Amino acid sequence: MTRDKKVPQIKDYDATIAYIKEELGIDKSFDQIHLELDYAGKRMSLFMIDGFVKDDIMHYLMKLLSKLDPEDLDPDPLTKLMRTHLPYMEIEEQADLEKAIDFSLGGPSLLIVEGVDTVIVIDARTYPVRGPSEPDLERVVRGSRDGFVETIVFNTSLTRRRVRDRTLRMEYMKIGRRSQTDICISYIEDIADEKIVEKIKDSLSKIDTDGLPMAEKTIEEFVCGQHWNPYPLVRYTERPDTAAVHLYEGHVLVFVDGSPSVLITPATFWHHLQHMEEYRQKPVVGAYLRFVRFFAVLLSIFSLPLWYLFSISPEMMPAQLAFIGPEEAGDIPLFVQLILIEIGLDIMRMATVHIPSSLATALGLVAAILIGQVAVEVGLFLNEVILYISIAAIGSFATPSYELSLANRLTRLMLLILTALFALPGYMIGTTLWIILLSRLKSFHIPYLWPFLPFSYKGLRDVLIRSPIPLKNRRPTVLHPKDPDR
Numbered sequence: 419m420t421r422d423k424k425v426p427q428i429k430d431y432d433a434t435i436a437y438i439k440e441e442l443g444i445d446k447s448f449d450q451i452h453l454e455l456d457y458a459g460k461r462m463s464l465f466m467i468d469g470f471v472k473d474d475i476m477h478y479l480m481k482l483l484s485k486l487d488p489e490d491l492d493p494d495p496l497t498k499l500m501r502t503h504l505p506y507m508e509i510e511e512q513a514d515l516e517k518a519i520d521f522s523l524g525g526p527s528l529l530i531v532e533g534v535d536t537v538i539v540i541d542a543r544t545y546p547v548r549g550p551s552e553p554d555l556e557r558v559v560r561g562s563r564d565g566f567v568e569t570i571v572f573n574t575s576l577t578r579r580r581v582r583d584r585t586l587r588m589e590y591m592k593i594g595r596r597s598q599t600d601i602c603i604s605y606i607e608d609i610a611d612e613k614i615v616e617k618i619k620d621s622l623s624k625i626d627t628d629g630l631p632m633a634e635k636t637i638e639e640f641v642c643g644q645h646w647n648p649y650p651l652v653r654y655t656e657r658p659d660t661a662a663v664h665l666y667e668g669h670v671l672v673f674v675d676g677s678p679s680v681l682i683t684p685a686t687f688w689h690h691l692q693h694m695e696e697y698r699q700k701p702v703v704g705a706y707l708r709f710v711r712f713f714a715v716l717l718s719i720f721s722l723p724l725w726y727l728f729s730i731s732p733e734m735m736p737a738q739l740a741f742i743g744p745e746e747a748g749d750i751p752l753f754v755q756l757i758l759i760e761i762g763l764d765i766m767r768m769a770t771v772h773i774p775s776s777l778a779t780a781l782g783l784v785a786a787i788l789i790g791q792v793a794v795e796v797g798l799f800l801n802e803v804i805l806y807i808s809i810a811a812i813g814s815f816a817t818p819s820y821e822l823s824l825a826n827r828l829t830r831l832m833l834l835i836l837t838a839l840f841a842l843p844g845y846m847i848g849t850t851l852w853i854i855l856l857s858r859l860k861s862f863h864i865p866y867l868w869p870f871l872p873f874s875y876k877g878l879r880d881v882l883i884r885s886p887i888p889l890k891n892r893r894p895t896v897l898h899p900k901d902p903d904r
Contacts, residue, residue: 423437425437425515427535428513428530428534428536428537429533429534429535431461431530435530437515438452438515438519438528438530439452441519442465442519442522449468449469450465450468451464451465451466451468452465457483457486458486458487458488458490458491459487459488460495460532461531461532462529462531462532463529463530464528464529464530465522465530466522466527467522467523467525470524470525470545471525471527471543472542476527476540476542479504479540479542482504482505483503483504486503491503495533495534496511496534496536496538499534500538504538504540506540508541508542509538509540509541510538510539511538512536512537512538512539513535515537518537518539521539522539523598524543524598524600525541525543525544525545526539526540526542527540527541527542528540545569547567547572550565552564552565553656553657553678555820556656556657556660556693556694556818561698562657562659564576564658565658566655566656566657566658566661568677568678569675570600570674570675570676573602573673573678573680574588574604574673577604577658577665577680579658580658580659580661580662581606581665583606583608585607585608586605587604587605587607588603589602590602591603593622593627593637594628595626595627595628595629596628597628597630597631599630600674601622601637601673601674602672602673603615603618603622603672604665604672604673605665605669605670605671609665609666609668609893609899609901610669610670610897610899610900611668611900612900613898614668614670614683614863614864614897614898615670617862617863621862622637622641624640625637625641630674630676633675633676633677633679634654634672634677634680637672637674638651638652638681642861644859647859648824648828649687649822649825649855649856649859649866650685650819650821650825651684651685651859651862651866652672652681652682652861653681653682653683653685653689653690653819654681654819654821655680655682656678656680657694659694660682661680663697666893666904667894667897668893668894668897669682669684669685669897670682670683670684683861683862684862684864685861686864686865686867686868686896687822687856687866687867688869688870690818690819690821690822691708691711691712691715691817691818691819692708692818693711696708696884697884697887701884701886701887705883705884707884708882708883708884709882710816711816712882714812714813714816714817715817715826717809717810717812718811718813718816718817718823718830719813719826719829719830719833719852720830721810721813722806722807722809722810722834723830723837724845725742725802725806726756726834726838728742728743729743729744729752730752730838731841731842734842742802744802750797750798750799752803753838755798755799755800755803756803756807759799759804760807760830760834763811764827832848833845833848833849864896864897868896869881869896874895874896876892877895877896890904891903891904892904
């Protein structure tokens with residue numbers, strides 16, 4: 419943000435107060451508070467934002483200041499205030515007036531003292547916040563029920579509660595010329611690869627924008643690029659235990675103030691297929707659940723286009739599978755039916771997001787009657803179309819990552835269109851292009867399909883099989899951890 423006004427010297431008390439009042443719009447914004455005070459024979463001013471400041475703490479500090487005599491601040495008022503008369507742990511000096519003003523917009527209070535050439539920043543802020551609760555998208559049958567919230571300090575504390583490592587780093591920065599959004603980069607210094615950490619820091623530092631209206635999603639689009647690629651290159655989580663697991667593996671987390679989702683970087687395709695529920699059960703049960711989930715994801719991508727291929731080319735269908743084809747042709751072409759019902763499912767999904775939760779059940783009943791029964795009776799859809807689109811939809815719902823499920827849905831549509839245009843060659847070409855797309859993707863220089871491409875036996879074993887925790891004594895080699903042994 420460009421400024422044409424000359425910034426006064428902080429020691430010039432009257433000019434500094436006038437400048438701050440104009441910059442913060444004291445007379446224009448009702449929540450910007452300016453208190454003119456007179457303590458220890460000196461003029462003082464407090465600037466704070468209503469709703470962000472802890473009233474009891476500020477009242478206590480003002481009470482202490484009111485008892486001071488002029489000689490209590492001699493010979494160095496700043497040193498006396500900082501070390502003796504302001505007994506608060508989150509207090510600092512700021513010699514740059516512009517930085518102090520920007521910092522105050524996040525909630526800290528500014529104390530300007532006549533004759534002192536430094537702003538005293540008192541971080542006595544509080545935020546309206548909801549209590550930690552279990553995330554809707556990452557529920558588990560047995561496990562912790564707390565989740566990240568919209569306040570960055572709460573989220574970092576929930577993470578540090580589970581990672582009591584003295585080398586856990588929480589590095590702070592601001593992004594956005596106008597929004598000045600608080601960002602935290604978290605990693606375990608003794609484990610994480612320095613090159614990955616520096617790459618992520620460099621990507622974040624290069625973000626040049628007014629603000630982050632979509633918080634972590636805006637961050638992802640800036641640091642990952644590849645805007646026309648539907649597949650997520652970072653993983654989102656709202657669970658502190660999931661975040662802690664990835665820290666121990668050597669990943670880097672990015673917290674964004676105002677968002678309950680934390681970015682896990684780098685992330686491969688397989689990271690989006692793992693779920694905490696697998697590790698909350700016995701290893702054999704967890705391995706079974708993982709296989710079922712992989713099978714469901716494959717069904718969500720390939721089952722519908724493959725069934726359509728067999729329907730339009732019945733000579734390719736084995737005799738044992740003849741029962742899966744449509745018994746009769748409908749009034750509407752089969753491809754049109756599939757496209758209509760795919761679009762209809764997306765409309766239903768968007769409708770469930772926008773309606774109150776109390777009406778969600780009613781919407782489900784209406785959809786079941788209209789799409790399931792009436793649509794078949796009037797000849798709009800075939801029974802087989804309803805069946806196989808349901809299988810694909812259930813596979814999408816079984817995908818742990820919501821972003822991956824949406825990307826897979828687009829892949830399914832692409833395969834369906836290619837199959838309708840070119841039959842078997844279209845299906846084969848679409849599948850090949852999909853594999854090539856994933857194999858060429860990288861997340862902060864980490865191959866997206868690792869350990870499948872490039873191949874790593876131990877890595878692929880850990881991906882396909884939920885190994886017992888005591889046997890997982892090595893960290894993923896692709897992250898190049900400083901300490902590879904757990």
